[in-house]
Amino acid sequence: MFKAIMARNAACNAVIQLVDVGTDYSSAGIYLFDSTDIPLYQPDSSSPVARLAMSSPAFLDATDGTAYSNPITDNTAIRDATVTGFGVYNRDSTFIFGGTVSTSAADMILNPNIIYHDQTAALTSAYYLVP
Amino acid sequence: MAIYGKIHATDSTHVIRFIGGPLSVGLIQLTDSTHQCGLSGYILSDTTRLPTELTYMQDQVLSRGDMTLVLTDWTYSGWSDYTDGTYVDGVWGFRNYIPSWINYSVWHMDYDSSQYSLVGYRFRQPITDNVGQYYAPMVTPSPPGHYELRWRYQKTSTVYAHEIRAPFTSRSRGVDSMRDY
Numbered sequence: 001m002f003k004a005i006m007a008r009n010a011a012c013n014a015v016i017q018l019v020d021v022g023t024d025y026s027s028a029g030i031y032l033f034d035s036t037d038i039p040l041y042q043p044d045s046s047s048p049v050a051r052l053a054m055s056s057p058a059f060l061d062a063t064d065g066t067a068y069s070n071p072i073t074d075n076t077a078i079r080d081a082t083v084t085g086f087g088v089y090n091r092d093s094t095f096i097f098g099g100t101v102s103t104s105a106a107d108m109i110l111n112p113n114i115i116y117h118d119q120t121a122a123l124t125s126a127y128y129l130v131p
Numbered sequence: 132m133a134i135y136g137k138i139h140a141t142d143s144t145h146v147i148r149f150i151g152g153p154l155s156v157g158l159i160q161l162t163d164s165t166h167q168c169g170l171s172g173y174i175l176s177d178t179t180r181l182p183t184e185l186t187y188m189q190d191q192v193l194s195r196g197d198m199t200l201v202l203t204d205w206t207y208s209g210w211s212d213y214t215d216g217t218y219v220d221g222v223w224g225f226r227n228y229i230p231s232w233i234n235y236s237v238w239h240m241d242y243d244s245s246q247y248s249l250v251g252y253r254f255r256q257p258i259t260d261n262v263g264q265y266y267a268p269m270v271t272p273s274p275p276g277h278y279e280l281r282w283r284y285q286k287t288s289t290v291y292a293h294e295i296r297a298p299f300t301s302r303s304r305g306v307d308s309m310r311d312y
Contacts, residue, residue, distance in 0.1 A: 121172060
């Protein structure tokens with residue numbers, strides 16, 4: 001199926017705008033987990049490894065079907081873990097999208113992906129793409 | 132995609148019609164392509180804060196010899212043979228190395244909260260003078276105060292990244308006052 005760039009941007013913006021939805025004074029965040037069952041994991045009921053706060057808005061408007069994130073704040077791990085999954089949650093801590101984490105061939109490339117307590121996780125770039 | 136019904140095409144006028152009637156149903160179902168996301172990052176194993184604080188004038192253009200960083204490690208080099216899993220005929224010594232990536236950022240310290248806030252771009256690129264030797268080609272921030280220049284680098288993609296914080300002071304030229312602790 002082929003889509004116009006206008007349609008790709010619209011679809012992309014529709015998803016990333018969900019990340020900014022929220023009624024509290026918190027920010028959207030990216031949670032790192034040592035599991036890939038991300039949709040089943042909720043930060044309040046699971047044990048994330050770290051939470052990296054996103055900017056507000058979290059993403060720039062889509063161009064060519066791709067939306068790049070605004071700066072993401074570093075944060076430290078609360079425990080030792082091998083990070084294998086991540087989830088993007090909006091300001092109400094509702095899961096929006098997520099994926100796998102590995103040192104290669106994953107949605108998030110994290111080198112290395114073994115993190116120890118109090119080490120800092122830093123993300124240099126993030127995008128959401130509608131092909 | 133599934134289509135049920137009748138299609139009548141007239142070539143001469145290039146018109147395509149779906150002809151519906153009491154006994155025919157038209158249905159088109161479109162499936163969106165899979166959305167994708169991509170994120171990349173690294174993990175810092177340690178943060179080192181240098182004990183000395185350099186002082187520059189506000190708006191000073193920094194150059195070679197100002198904010199510098201030299202990356203050196205204890206490396207086995209010059210080996211000429213590889214026997215039974217061991218490199219031989221080499222020597223151990225300090226040697227500069229080129230990391231897989233390096234950048235720096237500038238942070239301003241708030242006097243009241245002692246919190247740091249980012250100044251400008253987060254992934255500034257240094258200039259390399261020689262193998263493993265870098266300096267920050269920046270202009271000292273105009274507001275006088277205390278700052279940190281934070282180097283971040285990763286030797287290879289399989290090892291942890293490091294951060295080195297080099298504190299410095301942007302000193303007023305006398306035009307505006309500088310609060311202190």
